[in-house]
Amino acid sequence: MELLLLFTMVIGLMLIGVPIAVSLGLSSILFLLVFSDSSLASVAQTLFEAFEGHSTLLAIPFFILASSFMSTGGVAKRIIRFSIALVGHFRGGLAIAGVLACMIFAALSGSSPATVVAIGSIVIAAMRQVGYTKEFAAGVICNAGTLGILIPPSIVMVVYAAAVEVSVGRMFLAGVIPGLLAGTMLMIGIYVMARVKNMPSGEWKGWREVYQSFSDAVWGLLLIAIIMIGIYGIPGITGAIFTPTEAAAVASIYAFIVASFIYRDMGPLAAGEDGVKSSLLQRPQALVTALWHEDTRRTLFEAGKLVITLMFVIANALLLKHVITDEQLPQKITEAMISYGFGPVMFLIIVNIILLIGGQFMEPSGLLVIVAPLVFPIAIELGIDPIHLGIIMVVNMEIGMITPPVGLNLFVTAGVANMSMMGVVRAALPFLAIMFVFLIMITYIPAISTILPNAVMGPEIVTH
Amino acid sequence: MTNSGSRIDHLEENIIALLLGIMTVLTFANVVARYVFVSNIFWALELTVFLFAWLVLLGASYAVKKTAHLGVDALVNMASPERRRTLALVVTGCCILYAALLMKGAWDYWAPYANLPPTEGRWFPMGFVEKFRGNGWYETQDIPVPFFLRWLEDVFNGGAEYEKLPKVVPYLVMPLSMALLLFRFVQAGARVWRGEIDMMIVSHEAEDDVAEAGKALAEEEGK
Amino acid sequence: ACDSGEVVIKFSHVTNTDKHPKGIAASLLEQRVNDEMNGKACMEVFPNSTLYNDNKVLEAMLQGDVQLAAPSLSKFEKFTKQFRIFDLPFMFNNINAVEAFQASDAGQAMLDSMQNRGLQGLAYWHNGMKQMSANKPLLVPSDANGLKFRVQSSDVLVAQMEAMGASPQKMAFSEVYGGLQQGVVDGQENTWSNIFGKKFFEVQDGTTETDHGILDYLLVTNVDWLNGLDADVRDQFLTIVSEVTETRNKESTAVNAAAKQAVIDAGGVVRQLTAEQRAAWVDAMKPVWAKFEGDVGKANIAAAQKANKASM
Numbered sequence: 001m002e003l004l005l006l007f008t009m010v011i012g013l014m015l016i017g018v019p020i021a022v023s024l025g026l027s028s029i030l031f032l033l034v035f036s037d038s039s040l041a042s043v044a045q046t047l048f049e050a051f052e053g054h055s056t057l058l059a060i061p062f063f064i065l066a067s068s069f070m071s072t073g074g075v076a077k078r079i080i081r082f083s084i085a086l087v088g089h090f091r092g093g094l095a096i097a098g099v100l101a102c103m104i105f106a107a108l109s110g111s112s113p114a115t116v117v118a119i120g121s122i123v124i125a126a127m128r129q130v131g132y133t134k135e136f137a138a139g140v141i142c143n144a145g146t147l148g149i150l151i152p153p154s155i156v157m158v159v160y161a162a163a164v165e166v167s168v169g170r171m172f173l174a175g176v177i178p179g180l181l182a183g184t185m186l187m188i189g190i191y192v193m194a195r196v197k198n199m200p201s202g203e204w205k206g207w208r209e210v211y212q213s214f215s216d217a218v219w220g221l222l223l224i225a226i227i228m229i230g231i232y233g234i235p236g237i238t239g240a241i242f243t244p245t246e247a248a249a250v251a252s253i254y255a256f257i258v259a260s261f262i263y264r265d266m267g268p269l270a271a272g273e274d275g276v277k278s279s280l281l282q283r284p285q286a287l288v289t290a291l292w293h294e295d296t297r298r299t300l301f302e303a304g305k306l307v308i309t310l311m312f313v314i315a316n317a318l319l320l321k322h323v324i325t326d327e328q329l330p331q332k333i334t335e336a337m338i339s340y341g342f343g344p345v346m347f348l349i350i351v352n353i354i355l356l357i358g359g360q361f362m363e364p365s366g367l368l369v370i371v372a373p374l375v376f377p378i379a380i381e382l383g384i385d386p387i388h389l390g391i392i393m394v395v396n397m398e399i400g401m402i403t404p405p406v407g408l409n410l411f412v413t414a415g416v417a418n419m420s421m422m423g424v425v426r427a428a429l430p431f432l433a434i435m436f437v438f439l440i441m442i443t444y445i446p447a448i449s450t451i452l453p454n455a456v457m458g459p460e461i462v463t464h
Numbered sequence: 465m466t467n468s469g470s471r472i473d474h475l476e477e478n479i480i481a482l483l484l485g486i487m488t489v490l491t492f493a494n495v496v497a498r499y500v501f502v503s504n505i506f507w508a509l510e511l512t513v514f515l516f517a518w519l520v521l522l523g524a525s526y527a528v529k530k531t532a533h534l535g536v537d538a539l540v541n542m543a544s545p546e547r548r549r550t551l552a553l554v555v556t557g558c559c560i561l562y563a564a565l566l567m568k569g570a571w572d573y574w575a576p577y578a579n580l581p582p583t584e585g586r587w588f589p590m591g592f593v594e595k596f597r598g599n600g601w602y603e604t605q606d607i608p609v610p611f612f613l614r615w616l617e618d619v620f621n622g623g624a625e626y627e628k629l630p631k632v633v634p635y636l637v638m639p640l641s642m643a644l645l646l647f648r649f650v651q652a653g654a655r656v657w658r659g660e661i662d663m664m665i666v667s668h669e670a671e672d673d674v675a676e677a678g679k680a681l682a683e684e685e686g687k
Numbered sequence: 688a689c690d691s692g693e694v695v696i697k698f699s700h701v702t703n704t705d706k707h708p709k710g711i712a713a714s715l716l717e718q719r720v721n722d723e724m725n726g727k728a729c730m731e732v733f734p735n736s737t738l739y740n741d742n743k744v745l746e747a748m749l750q751g752d753v754q755l756a757a758p759s760l761s762k763f764e765k766f767t768k769q770f771r772i773f774d775l776p777f778m779f780n781n782i783n784a785v786e787a788f789q790a791s792d793a794g795q796a797m798l799d800s801m802q803n804r805g806l807q808g809l810a811y812w813h814n815g816m817k818q819m820s821a822n823k824p825l826l827v828p829s830d831a832n833g834l835k836f837r838v839q840s841s842d843v844l845v846a847q848m849e850a851m852g853a854s855p856q857k858m859a860f861s862e863v864y865g866g867l868q869q870g871v872v873d874g875q876e877n878t879w880s881n882i883f884g885k886k887f888f889e890v891q892d893g894t895t896e897t898d899h900g901i902l903d904y905l906l907v908t909n910v911d912w913l914n915g916l917d918a919d920v921r922d923q924f925l926t927i928v929s930e931v932t933e934t935r936n937k938e939s940t941a942v943n944a945a946a947k948q949a950v951i952d953a954g955g956v957v958r959q960l961t962a963e964q965r966a967a968w969v970d971a972m973k974p975v976w977a978k979f980e981g982d983v984g985k986a987n988i989a990a991a992q993k994a995n996k997a998s999m
């Protein structure tokens with residue numbers, strides 16, 4: 001009952017245009033002042049604790065920063081060229097290449113909208129030029145972009161790991177097979193549609209183009225290797241080098257170096273008026289000046305701004321989580337659900353529904369912070385693997401991003417493609433069907449999520 | 465935009481960029497220390513976490529100024545202009561209430577670590593508590609005291625030596641950021657009142673990038 | 688849930704409720720308070736760090752937002768450095784010596800030593816003696832040379848690891864299993880119940896039974912809150928606390944012995960030290976004492992040594 005009141009207030013405030021963070025925070029504070037004896041000081045403490053007590057969340061700013069350097073540094077266009085060289089000659093090849101490029105970029109970036117912006121802004125234009133409809137192009141990218149949070153690294157997974165205290169490294173591994181599977185399903189779907197509708201195919205430019213485009217993209221692709229080998233090591237050769245958080249920081253530094261000194265799309269060596277890039281030999285002082293070059297400052301600031309708005313929502317969502325815990329609501333819900341005799345199947349359906357509805361109102365990370373602690377104890381009680389539950393939640397978030405009225409990717413795609421929201425919604429529909437099939441597979445076949453992390457890291461230990 | 469306004473903008477942007485930059489370099493340095501020198505900057509993690517908190521909490525007021533906070537605009541966009549202004553005023557009221565309550569909470573939280581009295585009253589500050597325990601002695605876990613902060617010992621610890629940085633320093637961001645937040649919400653409220661803005665939120669993240677990408681695409685199609 | 692008129696006692700801790708020694712003790716306390724003090728007091732337990740972690744819970748206690756907590760003894764070093772005695776390596780021969788010291792005048796005085804900073808120690812709760820594990824066999828101190836060990840934040844534990852030529856590393860507890868397995872860190876120190884409970888033994892070459900340190904908890908409350916209780920409520924509550932403490936502390940040795948056996952049964956390697964090997968470890972680590980003697984107090988160290996003799 002109290003819970004209903006609380007959530008009604010949160011949603012009500014959001015709908016009239018109160019910032020999400022304030023909606024969460026204000027509702028929590030008022031609820032706490034009325035129903036509990038905890039002090040306002042404890043609210044301030046909890047807000048600070050969002051950072052101090054969750055050092056795993058540190059991965060978020062670093063992955064956002066790495067992604068910013070990668071986008072600014074023109075890595076996306078090199079990845080796209082490589083993808084087209086590989087699969088562009090199939091029927092519907094450019095669309096398939098778009099999905100592949102999204103998958104590759106997703107392995108560099110922790111966020112879905114970033115993936116849509118980076119890949120979509122180039123691929124949609126290219127698809128229009130060779131004769132695809134705008135709707136089809138938008139629908140493809142809008143869906144494939146959601147892989148940004150399923151293929152590791154993933155900000156949403158970091159948030160889940162922090163909220164329920166499972167290992168980030170394990171969550172990342174769990175996303176690999178589902179990510180590849182979802183990408184493959186989308187590509188097959190496109191291929192079938194392309195054959196039916198007789199869509200254009202590109203020409204095969206030969207292995208030489210594959211090799212050349214690969215060589216050009218390799219500095220970006222190496223980042224994937226750095227992240228994966230850094231976190232997991234190479235069996236029999238090297239152990240891991242860093243924690244997932246540190247991996248993100250290393251990725252940022254690496255991306256900065258690649259963007260400023262190798263690709264030279266930004267920073268002191270970038271092409272000036274004359275359109276010619278300088279080499280480091282010509283301007284060795286760039287090694288130092290790049291640190292405070294306007295492009296560097298700008299990228300740090302833009303990434304910082306994104307971190308602030310995202311983390312302010314998460315910190316306030318953690319405030320709500322604190323209030324929910326303080327009132328012992330998770331225990332009450334668990335008892336109620338167990339006493340109604342819900343089994344795992346029924347429970348997972350309910351989780352899916354809650355998340356799909358919640359995804360209409362909330363930014364995904366914030367939603368996860370609130371829902372995870374409510375459903376986690378029940379899941380453990382029902383013997384559901386915490387990592388499997390995490391992947392289910394991530395896939396739900398993906399779908400939430402492409403369903404109206406509030407779908408982050410819908411909005412971003414509409415902007416990138418110059419289309420109306422409803423236009424994108426209609427365009428995304430056929431692919432949405434594929435994602436729903438995928439959600440059902442993920443929900444009821446735990447092995448898709450757990451087989452890789454269990455093989456690499458041993459079975460998950462449930463300590464709660 | 466006035467000149468002093470843009471100077472402050474620039475300052476705030478630089479602080480945001482700098483905090484994120486230091487966090488990244490510090491974490492990277494710790495990896496190098498461990499892997500190359502089999503050593504450890506033991507305090508790096510805690511300091512990075514504090515910088516993270518400062519970045520987001522201080523940045524929250526900048527985001528108010530730039531109307532960059534995330535929100536849901538679907539319903540608001542359907543309302544008539546007059547209704548939107550009314551809604552925006554209600555929204556501003558909520559935001560100010562939020563910041564004011566947090567301001568009291570932030571003070572009550574931080575003050576004891578500065579040996580200052582928290583406020584009386586549950587909702588509203590009704591003067592200062594007379595009897596309280598100062599927590600000026602309470603130190604962070606790992607961060608050493610830099611030489612230029614040794615004066616803290618005289619001010620907050622009765623002259624006794626600190627082994628680690630006292631909590632009064634990192635927690636200062638709470639009252640500081642909440643005061644700034646309150647100030648920015650009041651300012652935004654004035655802009656709503658004057659009819660200069662009718663929303664406290666950006667609808668979605670990445671709006672600038674999106675607009676830019678959309679423009680590029682439009683030009684492409686115009687060719 | 689609590690009825691109106693009852694004193695609400697919120698107890699926030701960081702472990703599960705039914706497997707970890709601390710969690711079991713907390714659950715027993717909850718059950719007894721809610722049964723025997725019904726109408727007068729009511730206890731709500733928040734396990735698994737859901738409400739506060741060990742660092743924040745003491746802040747919340749000083750604020751009056753939580754009434755009971757049981758952080759590890761290291762956390763109280765910020766309040767009084769006397770508590771460093773429990774982190775000093777080889778200070779206590781075995782858990783009986785720890786028990787004897789805690790029951791002594793010196794140990795009991797430490798319960799009251801934080802009153803001026805707002806805390807009242809109520810009881811020591813045992814976990815047990817700490818063991819050392821790594822990704823290679825540890826038999827003499829030089830085996831640890833150059834290895835990276837995860838330790839809790841504590842100057843004493845940092846100094847201890849440095850004394851054996853190892854590099855102390857900080858890492859969130861939830862990342863330790865992955866960190867050990869993936870080789871980000873090489874080793875760690877913990878009690879048998881934690882080594883088994885967190886499955887650390889699975890990702891280590893083996894565990895050496897060093898018994899080099901102690902991991903205990905202090906059940907603690909806000910001194911003003913305790914003094915503000917009605918005398919009869921306070922007395923009844925404190926009686927239940929001391930009875931639960933006695934029951935559970937007696938179990939702790941068995942719990943750790945069972946955990947050790949479970950490690951062996953699950954295929955974990957457990958190594959014993961010969962007398963000479965152990966002496967080498969003591970020699971390597973004991974210099975740490977000198978560094979912290981001033982913090983801990985000579986009298987406390989003397990009392991600890993007396994407890995060692997008594998428990999031989």
Ligand code: NA
Binds near residue numbers: 105111
């Ligand atoms: Na990703």
Ligand code: NA
Binds near residue numbers: 359361400405
């Ligand atoms: Na949605």
